[in-house]
Amino acid sequence: MRVISPVPRYKGLVVRLARRPGTLDGALIGVLDNWGSRNPDGTTGMYPLMAELVVALESRFKIERGCWIKKAKAGSPPTPEEFSRLTRESNVVINGVCLSGGSTSGSIYDAVALETAGVPTVTLCHPEFENMSRRYATALGMADLALLVVPAPTGGNLAQDASSTAGQRIDEVVLALTDPTIVP
């Protein structure tokens, strides 16, 4: 009996990471935010851990705040206009958060698109979605994509511990965005 395999041959893509700048001094820091937060006045604000990471970077480097994009849908890419603005107005990007299946798919897709466009990117990810993030990045040809695996906030309080987590993990963010050896 001769059967036909139900599985196609996958393309086996290999896509290189973007070149790292060496230092963040003078860099425009962009944020691609799939979740956001609501401020007390009702306006939409940045996801708390992202906001704290930007503050932590400001305390170490002479950086400028670049573009902050709050995506309309966590699982989908930003609009072409938003993406173009992000790549134009940022030298490096903090991206995420991979905190569910859909947001993992969306954020990893975005990270690969940003790296391909030449923008070094670090993606925040909750531990439950690390394996999936790596599988998805590999499928998109970028197995060495930079992830910052951070614990999920408890009790739905996104702001909880954001400042201390940012302080503890900022070295990894800097390394992910600047280490020239990260690019093979």
Next chain:
Amino acid sequence: MPGDRIDLGSYFDWYRLALERGWTEGLPVSPPTEERVQEVIDALGMDPAEVLGSVPPLFGEATVEQVAVNCVMAGCPPEAAAIVVAAVQAVLDPAFELAPVQVTTNACAPLVIVSGAGAADLGLPGGHGSFAGQSQALAGIGRALRLVLRNVGGALPGDTSGLVHGHPGWLSYAVAENVRSEAWPSFNTSRGFSESETCATVFFCQAPFSMYVAGTPNRILNVICATLPTPGVNMYFGGGQMLLAFAPKAARELASAGYSRSDVQDVIWRRARYHVGRLREADVFGVDPHTFYWGARRTGPLLADLADDELLPMVDSPDDIHVLVTGADGQWWVAFCAGWGEFGGSAVTRAVRWSKPRESEG
């Protein structure tokens, strides 16, 4: 690119291989021999090399041959394969947002709704057990779509998919319209197609939750409107779309009282609402209330600032409530299938393209 050919000794060698390679969750699958696959391709009348699209999360190319292979494995009869092709085209439409759909933790599965003229022709049971796969064709259609998503797309729970619970519809999830209900025009018409066509609509949704709604038209609607708006359903968190599958008896009761399908959508949209005072009393707003109600994530006032008598919609508009007639006449049931919300999997419809004209389609 043609699929790899594999020579095997017996059915059991095939089944063992399928289990080892993860080509099935465990249910038996028919061997996709070249002859059986060719039968499906012949019935489709399509070029086997034609690429329907790239299926996430691993982005395998869904060729007509690959779809035919998975149809054979699913036990889908060749004459129903055109419905599977339409369903695959529907999920590959960008409006369906298949990439996040394939990997979400949410307990939804892509439901194939077969509606219009051809459903009865193919012996698809829109009557008794309509969600329960009570025919080779219906069970095969749902199973074939699942196998395409698994084998071509590579969506595997615990590996590439974050699925937490899922539901039995992950194995096969398809339903046929009851075209003889005489309540409202075919579901096709609410999707922009004619009654004489056969359509496949794919909607990413949770398992049917059946509500018993016996009584007058008013009571039917009251029960639905009082039952749906609870904070645990996907609509509270995600908005999006939902499906209400009316058994013919309940649908006819409403139709005979003058309610059209769009009247029903409108009444349910206006009256099935979250009551702020009850949410507050139940203490479900949480630490970051904006996070948990879809409407509050966008713009507008913070939930904490709303008065107790405010009412919040479940979904954006009446059109986000799909109304289907399906099932047997026996009792007054309405099944509620919650979609995934604004995150993806909204209903997408494709007309089925038969290789030969069907009498029922004129």
